[in-house]
Amino acid sequence: MHGSVYTVSDVMTRTVVALAAGAAFKEIVRTMEGRRISALPVIDTGNRVIGVVSEADLLRKEEFRDSARERGTRARPPAGLDKAGAVTAADLMTSPAVTVHPGATLGQAARVMARRKVKRLPVVDDDGVLRGIVSRADLLRVFLRPDTAIADEVRREVLAGRLPDGIDAIGVDVEEGVVTLTGRVRDTSVVPLAVRLVRSVEGVVDVRSELTGPAHRPVLEPDLVQEDARRSAPQPRS
Structure with missing residues (x-):
């Protein structure tokens, strides 16, 4: 870490678990459970981040389980209903992903997390290639x-x-x-x-x-100032 300005690259985790676009639903659940991670980046064949799958995306299937028979009767399906039938990361993911650059300050990363209401951010370079992951806990490490x-x-x-x-x-x-x-x-x-x-x-x-501020001598009354000046003046020799 360097100077007084810390960047995301100083605190991010560089070994990242990521999903291929074709990762299956149960594979995603097993990965999240095994790694105790609530969201995973989805990458293409060039390791560029194309989206993020979170627990909330997966829970759409459970949320709308009893709504399948009602889908045809709704004029406008509720938000998230399309993900209830998704079986791969590409269909489940939220895209485009909210990401951050390695050179971003910790304050900038924290503001992105707060505004977008996410707990972690994929860290990508100028080409969108995945370089790491940064979480809320990572940002708090500076206080240690x-x-x-x-x-x-x-x-x-x-x-x-x-x-x-x-x-x-x-x-x-x-x-x-x-x-x-x-x-x-x-x-x-x-x-x-x-x-x-x-x-x-x-x-x-x-x-x-x-x-x-600097110490100051007390301000004397005018007559005392004159008396103090007379005492300080050199006396004539007798």
């Missing part, structure tokens, strides 16, 4: 990074290279992925930037800022 590794990256990649005060002025403590920043900075306007940059480091759960 050691606290020491996170602290080192925050100091090296964020504080040392991006902030004017550098690593000497700011303390970094990481516990269970929560980063606490302490110390004084010359310009407090950089604090929101520091927090945002630290939060972008993979594996960071939260950021707590205890950064403060």
